Amino acid sequence: MGRKLLFEHITKPGIQGLEGYRANGGYRSVEKALKTMSPEAVVEEVKKSGLRGRGGAGFPTGMKWSFLAKPPGVPRHIVCNADESEPGTFKDRYLMERIPHLLVEGMITSGFALGAESGYIYIRGEYFYVHRILERAIAEAYAAGWLGKNILGSGFDFDLHMHIGAGAYICGEETALLESLEGKRGNPRIKPPFPAVKGLYDRPTVVNNVETIAAVVPIVNDGGEEYAKIGVGKSTGTKLISAGGNIKRPGVYEIELGITCDEFLNSDEYCGGIEGRALKAVVPGGSSVPIIPGELFLKTAAGETRLMTYESLSDGGFATGSMLGSGGFYAYNDAQCIVRSTWNHARFYHHESCGQCSPCREGTGWMEKLLHRIENGHGHMEDIDLLWDIQRRIEGNTICPLGDAAAWPVASAIRHFRDEFEYHVKYPTKVKDPDHFAKEPFKRELKASYA
Amino acid sequence: MAKVTIDNIEIEVPDGTTILQAARMIGERNKADRHVVPPTMCYYSKLKTSGGYCRTCIVKVTKGSEKDPRPMPKPVASCRTNVMDGMVVENTINADLIESRKSVTEFLLINHPLDCPICDQAGECHLQDLSYENGKEASRYQFERRTFDPIDIGETIKLHMTRCILCYRCVKVAEQITDGRVHGVINRGDVSEISTYIQEAIDNDFSGNVIDVCPVGALTDKTFRFASRVWFTQPLDAHRDCPKCSGKTVLWMKGEEVLRVTGRKDQWGEVEEFICNTCRFETKDKAAWTIEGPRKIDRHSVISQGHYERKLQQKLLDKAAPDAPSIEPFNIADR
Amino acid sequence: MGATIKAVTTREGTKPFAFSEAALAECRSIIARYPAERSKSALIPILHIAQSENDGWLSVNAMDAVAQVLGLKHIEVYEVASFYSMFNLHPVGTYHLEVCQTSPCMIRGSEKIVGHLSKKLGIQPGETTKDGMFTLKTVECLGSCGSAPMLQCGAKYYEDLTPEKVDAMLDAMRAENKRQTYTDR
Numbered sequence: 027m028g029r030k031l032l033f034e035h036i037t038k039p040g041i042q043g044l045e046g047y048r049a050n051g052g053y054r055s056v057e058k059a060l061k062t063m064s065p066e067a068v069v070e071e072v073k074k075s076g077l078r079g080r081g082g083a084g085f086p087t088g089m090k091w092s093f094l095a096k097p098p099g100v101p102r103h104i105v106c107n108a109d110e111s112e113p114g115t116f117k118d119r120y121l122m123e124r125i126p127h128l129l130v131e132g133m134i135t136s137g138f139a140l141g142a143e144s145g146y147i148y149i150r151g152e153y154f155y156v157h158r159i160l161e162r163a164i165a166e167a168y169a170a171g172w173l174g175k176n177i178l179g180s181g182f183d184f185d186l187h188m189h190i191g192a193g194a195y196i197c198g199e200e201t202a203l204l205e206s207l208e209g210k211r212g213n214p215r216i217k218p219p220f221p222a223v224k225g226l227y228d229r230p231t232v233v234n235n236v237e238t239i240a241a242v243v244p245i246v247n248d249g250g251e252e253y254a255k256i257g258v259g260k261s262t263g264t265k266l267i268s269a270g271g272n273i274k275r276p277g278v279y280e281i282e283l284g285i286t287c288d289e290f291l292n293s294d295e296y297c298g299g300i301e302g303r304a305l306k307a308v309v310p311g312g313s314s315v316p317i318i319p320g321e322l323f324l325k326t327a328a329g330e331t332r333l334m335t336y337e338s339l340s341d342g343g344f345a346t347g348s349m350l351g352s353g354g355f356y357a358y359n360d361a362q363c364i365v366r367s368t369w370n371h372a373r374f375y376h377h378e379s380c381g382q383c384s385p386c387r388e389g390t391g392w393m394e395k396l397l398h399r400i401e402n403g404h405g406h407m408e409d410i411d412l413l414w415d416i417q418r419r420i421e422g423n424t425i426c427p428l429g430d431a432a433a434w435p436v437a438s439a440i441r442h443f444r445d446e447f448e449y450h451v452k453y454p455t456k457v458k459d460p461d462h463f464a465k466e467p468f469k470r471e472l473k474a475s476y477a
Numbered sequence: 478m479a480k481v482t483i484d485n486i487e488i489e490v491p492d493g494t495t496i497l498q499a500a501r502m503i504g505e506r507n508k509a510d511r512h513v514v515p516p517t518m519c520y521y522s523k524l525k526t527s528g529g530y531c532r533t534c535i536v537k538v539t540k541g542s543e544k545d546p547r548p549m550p551k552p553v554a555s556c557r558t559n560v561m562d563g564m565v566v567e568n569t570i571n572a573d574l575i576e577s578r579k580s581v582t583e584f585l586l587i588n589h590p591l592d593c594p595i596c597d598q599a600g601e602c603h604l605q606d607l608s609y610e611n612g613k614e615a616s617r618y619q620f621e622r623r624t625f626d627p628i629d630i631g632e633t634i635k636l637h638m639t640r641c642i643l644c645y646r647c648v649k650v651a652e653q654i655t656d657g658r659v660h661g662v663i664n665r666g667d668v669s670e671i672s673t674y675i676q677e678a679i680d681n682d683f684s685g686n687v688i689d690v691c692p693v694g695a696l697t698d699k700t701f702r703f704a705s706r707v708w709f710t711q712p713l714d715a716h717r718d719c720p721k722c723s724g725k726t727v728l729w730m731k732g733e734e735v736l737r738v739t740g741r742k743d744q745w746g747e748v749e750e751f752i753c754n755t756c757r758f759e760t761k762d763k764a765a766w767t768i769e770g771p772r773k774i775d776r777h778s779v780i781s782q783g784h785y786e787r788k789l790q791q792k793l794l795d796k797a798a799p800d801a802p803s804i805e806p807f808n809i810a811d812r
Numbered sequence: 813m814g815a816t817i818k819a820v821t822t823r824e825g826t827k828p829f830a831f832s833e834a835a836l837a838e839c840r841s842i843i844a845r846y847p848a849e850r851s852k853s854a855l856i857p858i859l860h861i862a863q864s865e866n867d868g869w870l871s872v873n874a875m876d877a878v879a880q881v882l883g884l885k886h887i888e889v890y891e892v893a894s895f896y897s898m899f900n901l902h903p904v905g906t907y908h909l910e911v912c913q914t915s916p917c918m919i920r921g922s923e924k925i926v927g928h929l930s931k932k933l934g935i936q937p938g939e940t941t942k943d944g945m946f947t948l949k950t951v952e953c954l955g956s957c958g959s960a961p962m963l964q965c966g967a968k969y970y971e972d973l974t975p976e977k978v979d980a981m982l983d984a985m986r987a988e989n990k991r992q993t994y995t996d997r
Contacts, residue, residue: 113914113953146845151860151898152954154967154994187845192856192896194665195952209855209882211662211895216529216557227850270916270957277958313915313953356916356957370915374952380895381643381662381669383530388584391667395620412617419580422551423532460923661887663894674890675872 027295028282029256031244031264032237036124042159044166047127053172055135055246060180063246068139072242074250076262081107081198081235082312082352084336093222094140095230101143103231104136106239107203108149111195113313113374114354117266118236120278122149122156126163130186132239134172135246137184140232144185148203151192161188195378199426200233202380213382214426237266258284261335261350267296271309271356274298287332287339288324291357303359304467307443310339311351313371314431316438317364318348320357344438361464363457364446368439369397375432386429389420393436400447403454410447414440445470479562483536484513484570496555496566497534498522501745513568514745516578516607518585518692519644520556521747527649528556531642532581533607537574540565552577575611582611587618588667589693590639598694600707600779603746604642625670630660631678633699633758634688638670641695647671647687654751655681671695682721685757689740689748700758701729701737708779710736712772717765721753727772728763735761744775829873831881835861839881851882855892858882859899864993868908869900897951898994905940905947906991910964913950916957925961926950928975932982945986966992
């Protein structure tokens with residue numbers, strides 16, 4: 027059994043309420059930080075922990091915090107990104123639903139470290155019922171004096187509010203989130219300036235993912251060094267992985283970074299292996315990261331055992347690797363059609379493009395139409411090259427990373443499964459049935475391009 | 478001050494200058510260097526927070542600054558990126574960047590109707606210019622294009638949303654120079670549109686400026702609709718005493734008839750001063766204007782192909798207009 | 813795809829809208845979360861309240877009322893309401909069934925659930941049954957990939973769906989016949 031830092035008490039009775047949470051050691055980090063530490067010391071512990079942003083980008087949290095501008099007289103904010111919308115990712119919902127006070131506690135401790143006047147938790151609109159749970163938790167925390175004026179007599183004032191979204195993947199991008207929080211369309215801002223300088227209401231702002239903020243709690247409780255003992259290299263601590271797709275045991279697992287991919291996929295502690303059939307492909311970190319064939323998930327191109335870490339999963343670059351991303355893991359069995367799934371991904375990004383900048387607004391729709399045509403047996407061989415060319419022309423040319431996120435799944439699918447695309451062109455009648463590979467799994471006719 | 482190098486040309490500019498502005502300064506300093514100025518479809522120096530959307534002005538920063546010489550990983554929008562001291566920028570000398578600009582041009586065109594033959598903007602359309610310089614000879618897009626119903630937004634303005642490239646300029650005009658914006662961008666993604674959402678006229682003294690800032694034929698002047706191709710008209714600088722605006726305009730003439738009134742555009746295609754609707758739509762009598770002389774139009778423009786300047790000046794002389802300028806010899810290098 | 817998009821809508825034919833007292837009180841408490849000069853921040857939460865009070869959709873009248881509460885221009889509200897996929901700009905059925913169709917759900921059979929619902933209700937995604945009871949909609953990832961396939965109706969998630977579970981759900985809804993909204997507690 028791996029160590030659990032966030033989920034240690036998640037199954038304890040009454041953990042959803044303040045009393046049960048407190049009985050299991052809740053709010054210790056607030057006590058410790060406010061009574062015995064300076065804000066700088068808390069930031070220092072977070073730096074020492076090696077914690078990296080858990081929302082997908084993996085940027086070192088301590089460093090992000092240290093970028094926060096502190097002009098005198100200007101209020102600062104901390105905003106929690108609970109917009110969790112990356113397909114395959116549902117860990118934050120699970121955490122907020124089961125142990126809401128962990129997030130509230132993390133917000134207070136982080137808010138103290140940053141000298142923030144107030145915090146907002148921006149939660150996606152679809153999670154309205156979780157929003158209610160958090161509202162209750164915040165009300166309980168106010169009533170017990172964990173929030174508001176002069177918390178624990180320390181002189182630290184901190185207000186925490188919920189903010190509900192209304193259905194837009196793009197609001198998970200931090201500047202789009204801030205726009206949305208200001209009551210506007212979720213159009214990402216042009217950077218620089220970064221939120222650390224000009225964020226919410228043009229004030230210095232830190233935006234962190236739910237899991238990142240929750241991880242601050244054990245880091246402050248046990249010390250950054252203790253946290254950094256878990257993991258491998260620059261991948262320290264534990265990570266929540268949302269596991270879905272054709273596996274035996276879907277769910278949210280807290281893993282120690284550094285366990286092998288094989289253990290994660292096949293052991294009964296986690297996914298329990300592929301359901302019924304053979305493993306075909308894996309998306310290890312949410313739909314935006316490259317899809318890779320099963321064998322490349324388990325072993326790197328050099329034949330080394332792949333680990334669940336930021337570095338190991340991206341070993342080989344985009345040619346043979348992928349990314350840990352947000353930890354939205356889903357596996358495909360051999361009944362699945364990669365072309366159909368890629369079309370599905372493309373449709374998602376087309377639907378979620380904000381429409382602000384031209385490459386993403388126009389390119390995502392074009393890719394979807396081409397993929398729809400190929401999947402339904404109306405494609406041409408040139409369409410595959412055209413698709414490759416379009417994704418290449420979107421990537422890097424957009425305001426925000428949604429353009430890249432739309433391009434990578436298409437690029438990786440063609441890179442690793444080009445023969446399957448060609449099959450769709452060659453045998454249009456066979457792919458008319460949406461379940462085409464369920465009856466007769468696809469056999470590779472060509473050598474995969476990485477071989 | 479910051480020293481910046483764009484396509485190997487050095488210039489010193491005040492801090493806070495954007496890369497695009499620096500490039501324009503290079504172009505203004507020496508006409509021969511104008512090619513380093515990136516094209517713009519959404520940026521408009523007179524409109525705050527404009528730019529960044531269309532991505533046509535992207536450039537490659539190969540050296541961030543003297544202090545931090547690291548290159549920027551991706552192309553950046555030159556209109557929204559400030560220069561740093563020691564920055565090195567590549568535009569036309571970077572083949573990858575040119576390819577990226579071609580990509581952006583292709584994306585802007587895949588859903589554009591290409592109805593130039595029946596579009597009033599033809600001849601002064603920035604998208605035409607952009608595709609002439611960066612476009613492909615044929616489209617690779619084989620699907621039905623996105624279309625919208627053309628609508629009237631007010632008595633005098635026609636909106637052809639189908640042609641729109643979502644530059645947001647008209648929204649910023651409404652926000653920044655009129656009182657009471659009633660139109661904006663609604664919906665999301667590739668079905669976003671400029672709209673009032675409900676049937677409501679855009680009605681205020683400066684609304685006509687949305688036509689001048691529109692880089693394409695999405696917003697056109699209903700009073701000029703189908704009246705003439707612009708290259709058959711003859712532009713005259715003119716002014717009048719106007720209580721609402723500067724009254725400095727261009728009259729687009731056909732014979733003695735004023736077909737259209739617009740603001741005066743500078744060498745970057747931006748109006749020098751915004752004008753009011755009374756000047757634009759309601760003052761179509763030539764007698765109401767003091768004529769200054771022919772408007773200079775860039776010699777690369779199709780409008781110049783009719784040699785209107787000489788013709789106009791001749792006509793002015795013929796009419797013995799007392800203050801008509803004297804004809805100078807036609808000198809191509811001047812223009 | 814390809815259809816010409818109608819550019820404008822009208823107020824005609826929609827009923828007048830006014831917030832209830834309870835809703836106004838909630839609006840005020842939401843506005844208080846933001847700095848005084850930043851009340852526009854409350855726009856999205858208040859649009860949710862308006863939608864719930866207007867049979868699950870945002871008519872022009874409802875949006876204009878929101879603009880009035882927050883002192884915004886009408887267009888500012890239309891711009892925002894039309895951006896977010898949870899705001900319905902057209903009437904919806906008593907039960908608005910939003911089935912997740914994104915990859916992780918798809919590989920666990922969401923297409924079959926959509927097909928089953930479509931057949932049972934006699935409507936295609938995007939349509940409402942003649943009796944106004946059900947609207948079927950396919951939506952993108954709802955963050956419930958571990959319990960796929962799934963759908964959302966109002967504030968509630970229906971997870972690990974099978975055709976049998978869908979049938980039971982529909983029967984229960986028909987029997988209950990009570991409008992579901994996102995803001996239900």
